Every structure is written in structure tokens, then in C-alpha cells.
Amino acid sequence: xxxxxxxxxxxxxxxxxxxxxLPLSVLALSWQSIDIQIWSHLLDTQxxxxxxNTLTLVLGVGIGVLLLGVSLAWLTSLCEFPGRxxxxxxLMLPFAIPAYVLAFVFVGLLDFAGPVQSAxxxxxxxxxxxxxxxxxxxxxxxxxxxxxxxYLLARSxxxxxxxxxxxxxxxxxxxxxxAFWRVxxxxxxxxxxxxxxxxxxxxxxxxxxxxxxxxDTFTTAIYxxxxxxxxxxxxxxxxxxxxxxxxxxxxxxxxxRGAGRTGGERARVQPLYRLRGVKALAASAWCLLxxxxxxxxxxxxxxxxxxxxxxxxxxxxxxxxxxxTLSLGAVAALLTVGVALCLAFARRQAxxxxxxxxxxxxxxxxxxxxxxxxxxxxxAFSYLDNQLVIPLSQWLGGAGExxxxxxxxxxxxxxxxxxxxxxxxxxxxTLARIRPSLPxxxxxxxxxxxxxxxxVYLPLLxxxxxxxxxxxxxxxxxxxxxxxxxxxxxxxxxAVRVFEMTSEGEWARASLPALSLVLVGLLPVVGLIRRSxxxxxxxx
Amino acid sequence: MLSRKPVWAVLxxxxxxxxxxxxxxxxxxSSRIDxxxxxxxxxxxxxxxxxxxxxTDKEAPLMQRIKAEGQNGxxxxxxxxxxxxLWQAERxxxxxxxxxxxxxxxIPPQYRASSGDWTGLSLRARTIVYSTERVKxxxxxxxxxxxxxxxxxxxxxxxxxxxxxxxxxxxxxETHGEAKTEEIVKGWVDNLSTDVFSDDNAVLQAIEAxxxxxxxxxxxxxxRMHKANPQLPLKLFWPNxxxxxxxxxxxxxxxxxxxxxxxxxxxxxxxxxxxxxQKLFADLNQEFPANPKVEPSAEVAAWGSFKADSIPxxxxxxxxxxxxxxxDRAGWH
Numbered sequence: 001x002x003x004x005x006x007x008x009x010x011x012x013x014x015x016x017x018x019x020x021x022l023p024l025s026v027l028a029l030s031w032q033s034i035d036i037q038i039w040s041h042l043l044d045t046q047x048x049x050x051x052x053n054t055l056t057l058v059l060g061v062g063i064g065v066l067l068l069g070v071s072l073a074w075l076t077s078l079c080e081f082p083g084r085x086x087x088x089x090x091l092m093l094p095f096a097i098p099a100y101v102l103a104f105v106f107v108g109l110l111d112f113a114g115p116v117q118s119a120x121x122x123x124x125x126x127x128x129x130x131x132x133x134x135x136x137x138x139x140x141x142x143x144x145x146x147x148x149x150x151y152l153l154a155r156s157x158x159x160x161x162x163x164x165x166x167x168x169x170x171x172x173x174x175x176x177x178x179a180f181w182r183v184x185x186x187x188x189x190x191x192x193x194x195x196x197x198x199x200x201x202x203x204x205x206x207x208x209x210x211x212x213x214x215x216d217t218f219t220t221a222i223y224x225x226x227x228x229x230x231x232x233x234x235x236x237x238x239x240x241x242x243x244x245x246x247x248x249x250x251x252x253x254x255x256x257r258g259a260g261r262t263g264g265e266r267a268r269v270q271p272l273y274r275l276r277g278v279k280a281l282a283a284s285a286w287c288l289l290x291x292x293x294x295x296x297x298x299x300x301x302x303x304x305x306x307x308x309x310x311x312x313x314x315x316x317x318x319x320x321x322x323x324x325t326l327s328l329g330a331v332a333a334l335l336t337v338g339v340a341l342c343l344a345f346a347r348r349q350a351x352x353x354x355x356x357x358x359x360x361x362x363x364x365x366x367x368x369x370x371x372x373x374x375x376x377x378x379x380a381f382s383y384l385d386n387q388l389v390i391p392l393s394q395w396l397g398g399a400g401e402x403x404x405x406x407x408x409x410x411x412x413x414x415x416x417x418x419x420x421x422x423x424x425x426x427x428x429x430t431l432a433r434i435r436p437s438l439p440x441x442x443x444x445x446x447x448x449x450x451x452x453x454x455x456v457y458l459p460l461l462x463x464x465x466x467x468x469x470x471x472x473x474x475x476x477x478x479x480x481x482x483x484x485x486x487x488x489x490x491x492x493x494x495a496v497r498v499f500e501m502t503s504e505g506e507w508a509r510a511s512l513p514a515l516s517l518v519l520v521g522l523l524p525v526v527g528l529i530r531r532s533x534x535x536x537x538x539x540x
Numbered sequence: 541m542l543s544r545k546p547v548w549a550v551l552x553x554x555x556x557x558x559x560x561x562x563x564x565x566x567x568x569x570s571s572r573i574d575x576x577x578x579x580x581x582x583x584x585x586x587x588x589x590x591x592x593x594x595x596t597d598k599e600a601p602l603m604q605r606i607k608a609e610g611q612n613g614x615x616x617x618x619x620x621x622x623x624x625x626l627w628q629a630e631r632x633x634x635x636x637x638x639x640x641x642x643x644x645x646x647i648p649p650q651y652r653a654s655s656g657d658w659t660g661l662s663l664r665a666r667t668i669v670y671s672t673e674r675v676k677x678x679x680x681x682x683x684x685x686x687x688x689x690x691x692x693x694x695x696x697x698x699x700x701x702x703x704x705x706x707x708x709x710x711x712x713x714e715t716h717g718e719a720k721t722e723e724i725v726k727g728w729v730d731n732l733s734t735d736v737f738s739d740d741n742a743v744l745q746a747i748e749a750x751x752x753x754x755x756x757x758x759x760x761x762x763x764r765m766h767k768a769n770p771q772l773p774l775k776l777f778w779p780n781x782x783x784x785x786x787x788x789x790x791x792x793x794x795x796x797x798x799x800x801x802x803x804x805x806x807x808x809x810x811x812x813x814x815x816x817x818q819k820l821f822a823d824l825n826q827e828f829p830a831n832p833k834v835e836p837s838a839e840v841a842a843w844g845s846f847k848a849d850s851i852p853x854x855x856x857x858x859x860x861x862x863x864x865x866x867x868d869r870a871g872w873h
Contacts, residue, residue, distance in 0.1 A: 037861075038861075041865050041868065045865075045868045045869055046868060111742075112734065112746060112749055112751040113742070113745040113746050113748065113749035113751060117749075118749060121750075131734070131735070133734075133735050133737075134735075211738055212738050213738070214699045214701075214735065214736055214737065214738045214873065216873055220701070223701075224701055224864075226600050227598065227599070227600045227701075227703075228701065228703070228706065228860065228861075228864045229860075229861050229864065230600065230628050230632075230860075232600075232604060371601070374601070375601060375604055378604070378605060378608055379604075379608055382608035382609060382610070382612075385612065386610065386612065390612070402609070402612045405605075405608065405609060405612075406609075406614055481601075484596075484597045484598070484601070485597055485601045485605065487595065489567070489593045489594070489595055490593070492574070492596075496596070497574075500573035500574055500575070500596060501573075502739075503573065503598075503739075504573060504739070504741075505738075505739030505740055505741030505742060505761070506741065507741075
């Protein structure tokens, strides 16, 4: 019997792709009619500035996260200097701080009316300091929040390169710097590219942080068109243009990635270069500086605000918020990782063009601004409810109630669509490291199907699955717009409370939910770190 | 009260149709945040036993959600701020008129939609605030005068993306026409001491810190800050007292077209316009009660009385798009 094991992968991939196609088709359908007045206004007076701002931001954040992410990863994974051991994991902690939180902390702390400038004026009289709410300020904040993506991926790439290779480079007379430029960097390029792509997608979709700075980008224009002109279709049209741009970036990243080579060698345990004297000091200082700016100082400011204002809001309702945040994050992480694993297997076992494009499509949700995705999903779900669910349930003798909209399902599906790419990345690369010869050998020994999965794949997949789940968890608890729009009654989360406080300009009081959010997010980040530390230790 | 139902239980319930709606509850979609409405709803529940379920978000998404839910709507009431938003909700056709003698007696007609689609609940003035250390009140007169040369480098404003500023600009267009308004707004932009801020609190803090001397804010932001710190070196000024008066906006509530519990919802609105609720609702946020029989809080009463602009609040909605385009052209971002 001609058996085609590839065929069974079509159904799950098609389902996932369809789920992402729902909001995308809502965006596409928005082009049915064009509001000339809004578009001519946008083109005449806004577009040049918006595009200029957006490109500056992408360029600045791109360069910034590369500089920080790669340099820190290189130092902590290949060099030895005072403090390396703890900075190695500490530099991942900023991942727990949402961009919108760092933005209001940064502005609240450093702007004219903030404590720093007030103290300086007190001491030195009137001063002319650089503007805080400026292009540079936004870029600094977004770089500090998004560099962990590059750091995380570059670090594991450097660690995986194995000692033999770098030692060979050394024996051949390359200085550490030459070895970095000519050997380590080119080999880590796919990982760095993937991290950069994630950081840039986050940048393009960000609304919370740029809103604090009142920095107008393409994304703020989408919101303004919807909230101000009340033209959802024009907003959707703008969003589809943004999506097109992101697809181009992603395509470029895939092309530039080329044939990714993963070092299959033994990973290093000992750092390669022992830095001394000024060099060691400089390395420590650089890592410490980034850690302080991205994590310690914001945390201290949040604590100070918490002490001044936030603690008075603390009541037993907060337990409910924390509980909702945790359980939404956990269930969404489980669901997303399960589905992403299925997609990753599909792509490995049946890499037909159809499957590949289906999987690519399923990963696109990450690129959309959260609120646009949320409203597109909401419209799609209400359509499904009205056209499919209600007639079906009435036909079956049910109550004919809408099933999706306003239910927890809708919210979880929204998370799934939005964060699929976050889970898919680590899973795909973990799967890629399992050589095809391994399952082939098992099959020849008569182990197949579920037993093969349980005995061979699962143990090897556990680390990657865990990282994927933790990443999704942190992203979900930070997520704001979809949670706001689609949460069922009574499911307020910490992010919702941050939104409520910051929308009233109450930054000091937002410290309570923001601080709780950071602390809740820290647990999985620490877990991620411990796991990655153990994995690199185990690989001996 | 903590709802600690496990997620899977909720998911399973929703799958097998456990979503039967209680008759004695009202569902509200609110763009007013949790802490500014929950005490009011809690008081209603304590008094009548009727449960009020609500969800908060920004106006536009909430309105879109009501529209998308259509006949299967779960929301009975839309509670939102700014006449511009209420006017949009009316135009989207997601509301239906309320006929109620109690409401008509409680709230004056200028604070209700002429269609009856919504009623105002509280009022706020968008007015001038100044530093008592660097500005004498005699120097101030009108919104328009903030465009004069004497305020160069001394003015602070909030972003034009906020609907409050769009409504203010809309009433200026109604009064002066487009060309003159654009001139005024350009004058404001030229007088800015720094980039516009993302919220009103930041404007107040900037004036306090000496970054600028005057600004335009909603009265309750000042009220909250002044209540927390009575030594605040800032004061409100009521402009345009010799012509049309201060720009006043409102928060309001409307019955959705497909409300599942219309009678219960109307009873809640009637109660919210009554004296007990009005006092609570307005005082929570240092606003003026829309019901003239109700005294404002001590903080608000201390600001004194003023002449309010009598332009119908719906102008804010009608001219909102025009106002946004004008502000964009003038460089108010």
C-alpha cells in the first residue's frame, strides 16, 4: 500500500493557517471601499513624517539591539571577567519588563519634572539638558527592552559553536577580535538575524511605549485613524500595509539567513578568553551599565513609586488579578506550544511547498499590532458566531448562544495567533538539532508512532519546549490590547490595570500592577535562564 | 470577591452552554476605568441586589465590539466620556433612545442627546491652568489669547490625539470658522515650551516644575492633584467669561440597541442620574454632577462658579474629523 505519511500533516497546518487567515482576510476585505478624504489627508500631511519616524525607529532599534545583544552575548559566553557568572543570566532579566512600563518609568524619572532633573536644577540652577521625550529617547527605551531577544539567541549560538572551532581559529593566529568577525559572527548570523527580526517586529507593532513619548509612527497612525476618525476600514488598510512591510523584512531575513549551520560539536564549558586589567574592567562596566539601565534603575523607580503611592491601592482584589494573569499565561503557553510543536513537526516531516507556506502563514500573527489583530479577530469571530455557531447549535437543538465572542476561547485563540512565532522559533531549531538518523534508526528497530515520539523525540525536545513555553508565557502576561478587547467579564489582569492607570496619567499608581507584572514575569525568565545554563552545562 | 474558577472549568462551561444570563443583572461596557465606576455599581448592587457586570477598554474598541455582537449583544449600556465619542456611538447606530421621566427630570436637556440615545452623567471643564508663582490671573483672558506673543515658550499642551483636545478644537471651529481656528492653533503650537505631553497629569507636573507657565487641562486632573497636595502652586482659570464661556464636556451613558436587559438597564441609568449616585459618581473623580440638584465635592466647589460654553456638545462629534485634520496641519501632534 503506498503510504504517504506526509498527508496527515495537511489538516493541522491548514487549520492553523486558517486561523491566521481569518484576521488577514478581514484586513484584506477592508480594501473594498477607500475613504478618499482620510487617505488624501494622510498622504498630504502625515505620511512623510510617519514613514520617516518609523524608519528611523527601526534603524535605530535595529542597530541598538545588535550592538547590545551581540556584544553582551560575546562577552558573557566567550570571555571571563569579574561578574561574568551572574551577569550572564542577569542580562536576560529585562525580558520581564514590558516596553510600555519601561517607557513611563524612563520618562517619569528623567523628564523635566522628574526627580533627576529636579535634583540637578536644585543643585546647579537652570540647565539645558537634552530632551528626554525625543527620537533618541524612544530608541533607547526600545533597545533596552528588546535587546534580550538578540542576546538570548546570539548567546546560545556562540555557546553551541564548540571549542574546537574557536581554538582552531586561535591556533591559526586570529586575534580574539578577528576570530569574532571572521568565525563566530558569520556562524551565528542566522540566530542573530532571528533575534533581530523578533525585536523589529515588536518595534513596529509597539503602541504603548511610543504613546508615552508621543512619538508618531505608522502604528500610532493606525490607532489615530480608528480612534479619531472612527474609520476602522482605513485603519485596517494602514495595518495591511504595515503587514506587507513586515513580510518583506521577514523574507529578507530568511534569505539572508542562508544555509544555517549549527555547530554539532561539543559545547564549551570553559570560557575561551580570560580578560585582564583594563579590558576586564571595561567588560564588567559595559555589562553592568546595560543591566543597571534596563533593569535595576527601572525596578528601583517602580519600587519608589510603589512606596509613595502604589501600596495604598493594594487590596485583596490584587490576588485575583495576579491569578488571572498567571492562569491566562499558563494556559495560553500550553496551547500555543502544543500547536507550534505540531507545526514544527509538519514542516520537518513533510516539507512540501504547501506545508511550508502554511506554516509561514501561521507565524505571521506576531507582526500585527496587537489591537489591529484583536479587532480583526473579533470581527472574524463574530462573523463565525453569527453564520456558523448559532445556526449549528440551533440545528442541534442548543440554545443558539454565541460561542466565541466574549468567551475565554476567543482570547486564547487570539494569543495563539499572536504568539505562534514566539513558540515556533525555539521549537523549530530544537527539532533541527535532532538528526534524522536518530528516528530512522529507531524505526529500523521497530519503534515508531507514539512510542517513537515518547522515547526519542520527547526527551530531546523538553529543553526547547520549555523555552518556548516560558517565552510565550511572558509575552502573554505582558500583552495588552487583545486582553483588553477580548477578555471575558471579570477576567481583568495586571496588564489591564496598568492600562487603566496609565490612561489616566497615573504613572506612580501604575507602579503596583507594573511591579507585580515584572515580578510574575521574572519567575519564568529565571526558569528560562536556569534551564539554558543547565543545558549548556549538560552538553559536555 | 475572588473568582478562582480554574480556567478549564470556565472553558468547559462556555462550551456546554452554561452561559445562561441572569435576569437581575446589567452588563456595562465602560471606557471609564474600574476604580471610577466600581464603587457606584457596588452601591447599586448593595441597594437593589441587581448585579452589575462590566468590562473596561477604550471607547472605539468597545463600540466596535457592540457593533460586531449585533443582535447577540451582551452589553446593555455603553458608559463613555466625551461628547465626541457619544455622538459617534449614536451615529454608528449601536444605541437606542431611553424614555424616562426620571432621567428627564434629573438631567438638563443640554446634557442629553436630542435623540434620547444617551444622557450625560458628569461634567468636566477643559480649562486653563496656571502657575501661581509666575503668572498673574489678570494676564489671562481667553483660550484664543494663549496664541499671543506673551506666551511664547510658556505654554504646555497634551497630545492632539486625545479626544478632549479634538473636542475643544471642534468648538473653536464652530465659533470662529476653520481659517481663524487654524491660526489660533498654530499660535498655540508656536508658543509651546516643549513637545506636547501624553497626558494631562504630565502637563500639570511640567507647570509645577517650571517647564512652562500655563496649560490646558480637564478640571478633574487638577482636582485630583490638588486634593492630594493642597500646597500645589497651580490654579484653574475660567477663560472666555466675557463671551461664550468655558469649554465643558461630559461623561455619559447610553442604552445599546440590542440590550438583553433593557428595563433593568434603564432603572440603573435612572438611579445613576439620581442624587445619591450623582454625588458618588462625580466625587470619585472630582467632576461636576450633571444633576443640578446635587452639590459638587468641596474640592470642586472651591473653584467657584463660572459661565460655561452653551454650544451644543454634539458639535464635538460632528466636527471631530475636521478638528483632527486642522490640528495635523497646524503641527499639533
